[in-house]
Amino acid sequence: MTLAELVLTGDLARPARLTVPDLLRWPQQRVRVSFECATSGVQHHAFSGPRLYDVLSAAGPGFDPGRRKDRLRFLIAVSGADGHHALLSWAEIDPDFAHAPVLLGVGIDDTPLDRAGPQLVLPQDRCGARHISGIREIRVDGGYGGRHPVPATPGRASAADS
């Protein structure tokens, strides 16, 4: 059987390639979710899997763990095999902030996701769109890929003028 691989990348001390069997090494949670899809209506599913926070913390995100404010600039970019892509903030899943119980689902309705790859599970979302299936990459980013200076807009006061 071909196992799907998920790449953890970005500002991480320990980037990793993980399969569903790898993700079974973390403590597993089970959750029932209902979400509404704009095109197919309400869906109900039972997901199991580790907490996204546990898996990403083990990869060593590049902030100072003792300084809570340092974590606030980190984003989590999740993309599926088909290019569907959504962002979370680190603070959204961090127990010191919003502490959302987001899972990396490795089973849906008692069917393992070994071949399809994990699915993002967000019990707090009313809409289904962020429940990205077939996750291939999760990028943790505290620097947004470099600094892009904002060009001065003619006719408007710049910060230096005000």
Ligand SMILES: Nc1nc2c(c(=O)[nH]1)N[C@H]1C(S)=C(S)[C@@H](COP(=O)(O)O)O[C@H]1N2
């Ligand atoms: N990879 C991927 N995941 C995705 C989507 C997608 O297009 N690609 N659609 C999202 C949307 S809009 C919904 S409502 C849920 C459930 O969609 P499904 O009914 O196609 O399973 O999956 C989400 N996850």
Ligand SMILES: [Mo]
């Ligand atoms: Mo949807």
